[in-house]
Amino acid sequence: MIILGYITLTIFLVTMVLTLFKKINLPVQTVLVLVSLVCLAIGFIFRWYNDGWTSALLLPNEMIGGIILHPITALLAGLFLAGALTATGGFDALKVLIDKLQKTPLGLAGTLVIIIELPVIASLPCGRIIAAALLPLLFAFGYEGGMGLLTRTQLVVLIGAFTRNAMGSCGPSPIGGVGQIGEGFLGAFFPTASDGILRSPQAFSLMIGTAITALFLKIISSKLYPNDVTLRDKPAGSVIDTGITKKSLSAPFRGYLSLIIFVASLLFAIFQPFGKMPVQTMLVLGGILIIVFCKASIQDLMNGIILLPVTAMASGFLAAGVLAATGGFSALGVILKSLAVVKILGVAGMLAIFVQMQTILPLSCSRILTAALVPVLYLFGPAEFNLLTWPQLAIVMAAYIINATTSCGPSPLGGGGTMGEGQMRAESGFIKGAYTFTSMAIMAPIAAIYMKFMNFSIFLPGHPEFGQNMAMVGVYVVIIIGLSIGMMTYVSRLITNDTKRNWQFQFAYFLISGGIAGGVLALAVYEFQLLQLFQGFVGGVIAAFLIGYMVPKTLSITRRTA
């Protein structure tokens, strides 16, 4: 069976890499479904040969078991509600409220920061729910959206940072978030892990990562791809002055009502005051209330549904299902464990690569690989291979989960980030550099550090040094951010018109940052042990090579057609 695992894993990895590099010009759903069917056929033959017909006939069931219905239905419900909100003028009402809010002492900047952090505040089980609802609103802040409050560059940064925050907010969600997969496993040692041992490391690193994404987009991406955003600035001497904009900002009563219903359904979904119920139920209920009280039609609600991420997720789950059924993930576990034997990598280097695995291979939904790889990581701990102690496993899990949950952002295969790119009228791939960089170099190491110094004080008895540990987290975070911004500014100054040279600088920046991230992870896991620090650095560089290499040099020029 292990041979079958290697075969199916190879088929999956090769086709995914070819698709990511656009060597296979097919929609991701088609590729994933074909991969699933081919692997299923191979698995069927193997099973029939080894175990007989009865066993082979059970294989399709095992594949379908890979489909995780929750993110698919949650996303559909969220999009459903967003469609209702759009049709009833809910976003117009929100525009008016934001216009009022920015005139308070909070100002425009404060208002925007709150909006950007809304996804992690709401922490819904899929970031696309809130992104689908609020991205059109963010577009409205620009000249083309009507409000004219932000310039083109500011709008790109705003949308990019918001989408970054959204495509990662599924991690810390207490209502079926991805992080709970890891928390479930850590419950084997930490008695209260299911209360949210991974939640604060993820939320904290996501907030910092969002800020660094904004900087990266402003300082590097907009210079690397200067002509690949087709948003327009307000022309000089434009007739649309502030006075006219103010007059145009109004909303119907039903808009306010639908907005209240929308917010109420989100709050009910998050806090569940009437007992436990699926988030989907509350969202659909909200949609029905909007139909009844705000005179929206079912057609309006259906208009909000975006099928691409739904089908991409479903096909990804199918592929993961067939890989699990045919032993593909077991083969991956064996390969990763064998990496630890290589002296230059060791366990520290292997882990530095492992935590970056989903950013290396960004798929449309992080759950596709997380559901399969978290059990592999769990086996590295005391449960099986004993490569890590329980606290070390928790640290690596924190870094892995934040890296995984943010991986749908940079995925060109129908990932959540494409929603942001579409909204900022940018080429596919525009935000990939910023998103992969922050996942790799900022969020993963910060989550590890946070887990080591902060969370053990709460979740592990005998670690009461809360104040001292808080100071340590502060110091490490300042160092990581400082190093990152320093290098980012330096690279930004080196950018010229030479596309290839620019990409090389960025690539080098990725390698160094990846190495540092790997080193920080090793530091968090093994403390000051030189060999492990070096191995972590090497592992980080290898991971960064794979990540940075896939960041596009140019965007529109690579198109075969216009």
Added chain:
Amino acid sequence: MAKSSEKLKDFKKIPGARWRNDQPILMPGIRRFQFFTNVGDRATTINLNRLAMFSIATFLTVDVGKAIVNRIPQSIYCYECRACYGTQDKCPVGISYQAELVVAARVTDYSRFLRNGGLRCIRCGSCQSFCVQYLNLPRIFGTMQILTMKALRNGKIPKKMMQDAFDQGLVNRDFIDEVSSFLKAEDA
């Protein structure tokens, strides 16, 4: 830049496709490039994409439909968040991966159910309070146990699969006699 332009010239223009220069200059609110819908990036045959979409729809329907037909509709609501793994020592028979059992029940995956100790469950309900949805896990597992035993009687479960579960002590006393008889009959 020059090299890239030459490269572009080498491509055969697809009928109906527009080159970069043919594009409208700027239209607010409209994306000029759509990877998944651009003519040049389309598959060689649209039937392949149709097959993919049909397959996805079919698998999703089967996934949901099976749970309803088998009278385990609650399993559809499972977030698969694995919060139930927190049960740990509170499970009297030491089942570690409750979510696996829920998924196995949803799609009637006997192999997954047996492997993770589904027939070992005594339906005490200790795991239920860990579920973020408070799904009726004992009922789900109980129904799947009945389905598994029915499948065993109908010869739908391979002997090796059941033998492995039996050898690892993954069958509780409610089912052990029947399983034991089945294995003996198979040996004979």
